[in-house]
Amino acid sequence: MHLLxxxxxxxxxxxxxxxxxxxxxxxAPSPGTTHVTPNSHLRWHPLRGEWVAYxxxxxxxxxxxxxxxxxxxxxxxxxxxxxxxxxxxDVAVFENLFPTLTPLAHDPPELxxxxxxxxxACEVVVFxxxxxxxxxxLPLDHVRLLVDVWAQRYEELGAREDVQYVFPFExxxxxxxxxxxxxxxxxxxxxxxxxxxxxxxxxQRAHYERHGRGLLADHLRAEITxxxxxxxYQGRHAIALVPVCARYPYEVWVAPLRAAASLADxxxxxxxxxxxxxxxxxxxxxxxxxxxxPYIMVFHQAPTDGMPHPEAHAHVELYPAYRMxxxxxxxxxxxxxxxxxxxxTLPDDxxxxxxxxxxxx
Amino acid sequence: MHLLxxxxxxxxxxxxxxxxxxxxxxxAPSPGTTHVTPNSHLRWHPLRGEWVAYxxxxxxxxxxxxxxxxxxxxxxxxxxxxxxxxxxxDVAVFENLFPTLTPLAHDPPELxxxxxxxxxACEVVVFxxxxxxxxxxLPLDHVRLLVDVWAQRYEELGAREDVQYVFPFExxxxxxxxxxxxxxxxxxxxxxxxxxxxxxxxxQRAHYERHGRGLLADHLRAEITxxxxxxxYQGRHAIALVPVCARYPYEVWVAPLRAAASLADxxxxxxxxxxxxxxxxxxxxxxxxxxxxPYIMVFHQAPTDGMPHPEAHAHVELYPAYRMxxxxxxxxxxxxxxxxxxxxTLPDDxxxxxxxxxxxx
Numbered sequence: 237m238h239l240l241x242x243x244x245x246x247x248x249x250x251x252x253x254x255x256x257x258x259x260x261x262x263x264a265p266s267p268g269t270t271h272v273t274p275n276s277h278l279r280w281h282p283l284r285g286e287w288v289a290y291x292x293x294x295x296x297x298x299x300x301x302x303x304x305x306x307x308x309x310x311x312x313x314x315x316x317x318x319x320x321x322x323x324x325x326d327v328a329v330f331e332n333l334f335p336t337l338t339p340l341a342h343d344p345p346e347l348x349x350x351x352x353x354x355x356x357a358c359e360v361v362v363f364x365x366x367x368x369x370x371x372x373x374l375p376l377d378h379v380r381l382l383v384d385v386w387a388q389r390y391e392e393l394g395a396r397e398d399v400q401y402v403f404p405f406e407x408x409x410x411x412x413x414x415x416x417x418x419x420x421x422x423x424x425x426x427x428x429x430x431x432x433x434x435x436x437x438x439x440q441r442a443h444y445e446r447h448g449r450g451l452l453a454d455h456l457r458a459e460i461t462x463x464x465x466x467x468x469y470q471g472r473h474a475i476a477l478v479p480v481c482a483r484y485p486y487e488v489w490v491a492p493l494r495a496a497a498s499l500a501d502x503x504x505x506x507x508x509x510x511x512x513x514x515x516x517x518x519x520x521x522x523x524x525x526x527x528x529x530p531y532i533m534v535f536h537q538a539p540t541d542g543m544p545h546p547e548a549h550a551h552v553e554l555y556p557a558y559r560m561x562x563x564x565x566x567x568x569x570x571x572x573x574x575x576x577x578x579x580x581t582l583p584d585d586x587x588x589x590x591x592x593x594x595x596x597x
Numbered sequence: 598m599h600l601l602x603x604x605x606x607x608x609x610x611x612x613x614x615x616x617x618x619x620x621x622x623x624x625a626p627s628p629g630t631t632h633v634t635p636n637s638h639l640r641w642h643p644l645r646g647e648w649v650a651y652x653x654x655x656x657x658x659x660x661x662x663x664x665x666x667x668x669x670x671x672x673x674x675x676x677x678x679x680x681x682x683x684x685x686x687d688v689a690v691f692e693n694l695f696p697t698l699t700p701l702a703h704d705p706p707e708l709x710x711x712x713x714x715x716x717x718a719c720e721v722v723v724f725x726x727x728x729x730x731x732x733x734x735l736p737l738d739h740v741r742l743l744v745d746v747w748a749q750r751y752e753e754l755g756a757r758e759d760v761q762y763v764f765p766f767e768x769x770x771x772x773x774x775x776x777x778x779x780x781x782x783x784x785x786x787x788x789x790x791x792x793x794x795x796x797x798x799x800x801q802r803a804h805y806e807r808h809g810r811g812l813l814a815d816h817l818r819a820e821i822t823x824x825x826x827x828x829x830y831q832g833r834h835a836i837a838l839v840p841v842c843a844r845y846p847y848e849v850w851v852a853p854l855r856a857a858a859s860l861a862d863x864x865x866x867x868x869x870x871x872x873x874x875x876x877x878x879x880x881x882x883x884x885x886x887x888x889x890x891p892y893i894m895v896f897h898q899a900p901t902d903g904m905p906h907p908e909a910h911a912h913v914e915l916y917p918a919y920r921m922x923x924x925x926x927x928x929x930x931x932x933x934x935x936x937x938x939x940x941x942t943l944p945d946d947x948x949x950x951x952x953x954x955x956x957x958x
Contacts, residue, residue: 281842282816284793285800288844289931289939292946336931336939348819349842405930413927424931431936432645439646455643458709481642481710483649534934555933566774567928569766570650570697570785572916573895575792578650578697585653 237384240325248333252325253385255377259324265317267307267333274335276354277344278427286431289354291336308362308418320362326378327385329423332358337424339398355398357425361385367418370528371406372518374419376597380511386423386535387499387507393425394498394540401426401433401539409530411557411564421533429539436536440547450495452549455479466587469516474509476517478587483577485559486524486586488517491551497538498550512597514552519595521556530557598745601686609694613686614746616738620685626678628668628694635696637715638705639788647792650715652697669723669779681723687739688746690784693719698785700759716759718786722746728779731889732767733879735780737958741872747784747896748860748868754786755859755901762787762794762900770891772918772925782894790900797897801908811856813910816840827948830877835870837878839948844938846920847885847947849878852912858899859911873958875913880956882917891918 238257242250242264250264276291310322320328337356344351363371390402406421407414443451469476476490490513492506521529532555538548559565570576601613603625611625637652671683681689698717705712724732751763767782768775804812820838830837837851851874853867882890893916899909920926931937
């Protein structure tokens with residue numbers, strides 16, 4: 237992996253990644269014409285026992301691009317700079333112009349609940365220069381590069397003192413709120429371990445302390461033995477499957493078979509296989525109804541809080557937006573107000589549909 | 598409150614409620630022509646440590662009504678029976694024809710994760726006979742009757758051995774997945790304390806043990822003293838406000854000021870004031886943009902698990918679907934994958950918008 241670090245004129249970092257060498261003559265463009273001074277803060281929600289992030293500067297976006305303007309495409313007209321330069325790069329990562337979390341956050345308001353600065357990072361990950369493709373359609377060695385990029389961001393962001401959890405994700409499709417169609421994801425680096433991760437880690441820790449083995453590794457072994465009909469891909473080092481306890485229709489987990497704590501802990505061979513598993517799942521998704529399949533993809537890894545996490549087993553969870561070809565899965569009263577997911581279909585049936593989709597890498 | 602218990606020919610219960618007397622000559626219609634034998638089961642999600650409900654019979658709905666048919670309107674043509682009879686009732690509650698949870702659930706599959714029958718109840722609450730109105734536009738004494746109905750269902754369902762948590766809610770608007778526009782809500786009666794409620798109760802319990810007072814009551818006192826600009830209504834016994842830690846834009850809590858464990862524990866005067874607070878909020882919602890305002894409304898009350906719950910303080914939480922007039926609030930990566938809500942606006946600003954909406958009861 238080749239890497240070039242640049243700084244935009246407004247101070248934001250840009251990192252370019254490539255499979256081949258990068259000329260060090262590349263410059264970092266920036267679409268902003270005004271100086272942005274992001275600030276944000278966190279408020280403690282006493283009933284839920286969790287932090288809520290407020291970034292009210294995000295509503296004051298002064299930057300109004302022309303309709304055809306794509307800020308994630310390489311800059312071709314210097315009069316209309318985008319977020320990334322022209323050049324032989326494959327993946328670009330830059331700091332979000334309007335971050336929810338930022339190292340610059342300061343002076344949170346004093347309120348009736350505890351508050352703190354919204355420290356951390358919000359990065360945009362441009363998956364490719366090509367605005368018309370998708371993560372799943374990228375060549376395998378390009379997806380493999382992305383695994384390296386996510387791993388590198390985990391290490392670098394996780395090493396920061398204000399970051400306890402590095403969280404890459406992709407929102408794909410207008411159905412999940414995306415307005416920018418250029419293939420891209422995001423990385424949030426939180427100054428605390430977020431509640432969903434904390435819950436998963438607590439369950440994993442309890443299992444590890446009781447059995448001396450990883451919860452997810454044990455679960456994957458059971459799936460392989462007793463649920464082969466839900467497996468979408470099984471390689472030497474990675475697996476993709478519809479879990480027996482899927483909450484979303486077509487929910488898929490992608491994981492290394494070994495209980496590695498993060499993508500950064502994976503060997504080259506393991507990264508190869510995770511990239512392959514991920515690409516296969518995404519191609520099956522798009523092949524199911526012969527159209528782009530909207531989803532939210534999230535990475536769960538070990539916290540970067542300075543504590544040992546032998547219980548953590550890095551994995552990817554994919555939450556599709558649809559439950560049938562023309563029916564969205566809505567999160568309604570039971571899901572959001574009680575936390576109980578209700579499914580109309582069985583994981584075996586959804587897995588069978590996805591297994592039937594043939595894909596070529 | 599007058600109440601009449603009926604049984605549909607398919608065995609499902611129907612209860613009619615009214616402010617005036619109900620003739621005991623009313624009969625319970627049922628639209629179903631085939632006998633339904635619902636079954637469902639729960640699977641344990643080991644990573645999240647929570648139950649997921651599967652009701653695959655819900656996809657085999659044999660009942661296909663004509664397009665203009667409204668199953669929640671009173672039956673006028675005996676050839677096309679609906680779920681409720683004609684008659685002088687104000688509110689009707691019946692067992693969902695395709696329940697996610699049912700007292701009949703049996704023989705869950707044996708899987709690699711723990712399973713159990715999907716015991717409990719799923720009830721439909723028809724708010725009124727008038728298909729063209731809404732909960733907020735009902736007369737105050739009608740909303741007040743509904744508080745009594747929710748309280749009565751809490752007591753009756755909560756007394757069942759297979760029910761540990763009674764959860765009334767309303768999904769309003771196509772934006773949150775509603776396809777039936779007749780004003781109605783639902784009640785799920787879970788055989789366990791669901792995760793969101795469990796989390797809130799744990800936080801309340803810790804506060805109660807430390808301070809000997811309720812967490813929510815203390816919080817409401819602080820809001821009254823330091824956050825009057827977020828209060829939408831304050832009466833002698835109830836309050837409605839945008840909480841300082843709102844996760845959703847325009848999120849509102851409605852609560853009795855006293856730490857009552859459930860609606861059933863409220864005095865008549867408290868029920869009056871809760872009904873008034875709720876109606877005011879809903880009228881403000883609809884008045885904000887002069888159009889029906891979609892939301893999810895959920896009730897959090899004490900579990901009915903046979904344990905004492907001095908920590909529990911019943912309240913209503915309203916989660917709106919929009920963050921601006923033409924922008925939906927999407928739950929994306931950070932919210933669903935990490936559990937961290939990110940807000941672009943401050944609760945004070947959203948409260949100011951709602952406070953500016955004038956309503957008449």
